[in-house]
Amino acid sequence: MQPVLIGVAGGTGSGKTTVSCAILDGVGRERIAYLQHDAYYRDRSHLPLAERAQINYDHPDSLETDLLVEHLKALRAGQVVKVPAYDFARHVRKTETRRVEPRSIILVEGILIFVDRALRELFDVKIFVDTDADVRFIRRLERDIAERGRTMESVVQQYQATVRPMHLEFVEPSKRYADLIIPEGGFNMIAIDMVVARINAMLESEG
Numbered sequence: 001m002q003p004v005l006i007g008v009a010g011g012t013g014s015g016k017t018t019v020s021c022a023i024l025d026g027v028g029r030e031r032i033a034y035l036q037h038d039a040y041y042r043d044r045s046h047l048p049l050a051e052r053a054q055i056n057y058d059h060p061d062s063l064e065t066d067l068l069v070e071h072l073k074a075l076r077a078g079q080v081v082k083v084p085a086y087d088f089a090r091h092v093r094k095t096e097t098r099r100v101e102p103r104s105i106i107l108v109e110g111i112l113i114f115v116d117r118a119l120r121e122l123f124d125v126k127i128f129v130d131t132d133a134d135v136r137f138i139r140r141l142e143r144d145i146a147e148r149g150r151t152m153e154s155v156v157q158q159y160q161a162t163v164r165p166m167h168l169e170f171v172e173p174s175k176r177y178a179d180l181i182i183p184e185g186g187f188n189m190i191a192i193d194m195v196v197a198r199i200n201a202m203l204e205s206e207g
Contacts, residue, residue: 003105003106006107007110008023008113008127012136013139013140013143014129014131014136015129016110018186019127019182019192023192026199031103031104031105033101035106035107036108038088040064049090052090052091057091058111065119068108075102083098085097105203114126126180127182130175130185131185180195
């Protein structure tokens with residue numbers, strides 16, 4: 001069968017990963033090739049750390065989206081891909097990669113995946129996770145401090161300088177391309193259950 005490509009987009013801290021994990025668990029991880037757009041940040045190792053820290057990582061140009069498009073087309077064609085890995089603390093791409101094999105479902109998660117037309121048009125199902133801005137900011141603050149070694153001051157500064165402006169310019173407008181909008185993110189179990197049931201029905205009808 002032709003693999004089904006599903007995109008899960010939404011603002012930072014909206015609950016995209018929670019929704020994606022619910023899909024993985026509900027459909028079966030062995031049936032899904034899972035990729036995150038965040039892994040495709042451009043390698044900036046040639047720049048000093050202080051300069052890397054000042055880059056606008058919330059702009060579409062900060063991501064190597066062409067490579068993601070290439071990988072998705074390869075997976076759809078039945079080929080194995082090597083997905084890059086990114087070090088968010090040092091703002092560099094790691095030397096190791098992650099092997100991803102083709103599956104019946106290809107699930108892609110990312111803030112900006114509906115912004116780029118070439119990437120957007122690959123998706124058979126487009127889901128946007130919609131959560132209030134204050135909730136998203138608190139989640140990002142907690143995550144970046146706990147998981148990425150950031151200080152509260154640096155997270156707040158980045159949010160004000162780039163995260164919020166880029167959300168308003170790119171992420172929020174991309175919501176109009178969604179086939180389904182899920183309010184409340186991972187807490188909306190009714191919507192998540194409906195998505196999982198729909199994917200399972202698609203798999204059963206094809207297989």
